[in-house]
Amino acid sequence: MGRLTVSAVARRLGVAPGTLRTWDRRYGLGPSGHCLGAHRKYSAADFARLRYMHKLVISGVTPVEAAGMAIAHQGNFEEESGVNKTDSLCAVDTELVKQLFKAARSLDRRTLETVMRSQIVQHGVEATWVNLLVPLLCVIGDEWERTGESIASEHMITDVVKKVLTEQIVVAHPKNEVPILLACVGEESHSLAITALAAALAQVGIQVQFLGARTPSNAINEVVRRSAPAAIFLWAQLPENASFEIVKGLPIVRPTPRVILGGPGWATFAHQGSYEGSYEGAYVVSDLSSARQEIMNALGL
Secondary structure: OOEEHHHHHHHOOOOOOHHHHHHHHHHHOOOOOOOOOOOOOOOOHHHHHHHHHHHHHHHOOOHHHHHHHHHHHHOOOOOOOOOOOOOHOOOOOOOHHHHHHHHHHOHHHHHHHHHHHHHHHHOOOHHHHHHHHHHHHHHHHHHHHHHHHOHHHHHHHHHHHHHHHOOOOOOOOOOOOOOOOEOOOOOOOOOOHHHHHHHHHOOOOOOOOOOHHHHHHHHHHHHHHHOOOOOEEOOOOHHHHHOOOHHHHHOOOOOOOOOOOOOOEEEEEEOOOOOOOOOOOEEEOOOOOHHHHHHHHHOOO
């Protein structure tokens, strides 16, 4: 990937160019290097770091915390391929994002719910999450971080997004007899992304057992022992919640479930493949699309 302009990076991440300039000015996450007589452009490494920060922000981390984590990150960032799916879905509608941001600022819950439901009907859960809801949550979060305002809007829009997504988690004729297990591990309280995954799976006929936020490991283990799901998806936003001991402590059942780890908290765990009879080969996924695909692979779909 060659160097990218501010507008090109903003388009790929689904954020406003002004947000990138704010992140550059406030946190030092701008283009590296400078060519005399030319506009500064983002390198592949710059873009990867911004994408990592962006993933943290949409998971619920404040921009200032996300910036610190992105700057302090020591490992390799994931490659661009397979991470940003906006090109294969519908394009980010910046005007619609602005419309919903305005509705959120005025606490117009009815408009928010109506537009979100309409977009899901037209484009599906996955595309709506990637190209509308994620950019909207970023704009709201950035506004709160920048001005200290819009906290009421942020709480309301989080509630609306969760409500609209939860409405989608209904499967009339499931393709899987045993529900897939989804849970937030440790003290993880941010569950919007995993709710979006549950809704996206429901749209392709996959039923889930959604245990939600702050799921104790003994509750996860009980479900695994009693139902032996084909796949177990564990979400961790922050590194302190991403304990691999939870994975190693899962009860052994047959057939062996595919364990999938999602969320920025698992970033330090490399993709290790799958090992028969062991959970040490858990898959670390980068986004909703790859999580859905791994779960479908586990079901043989």
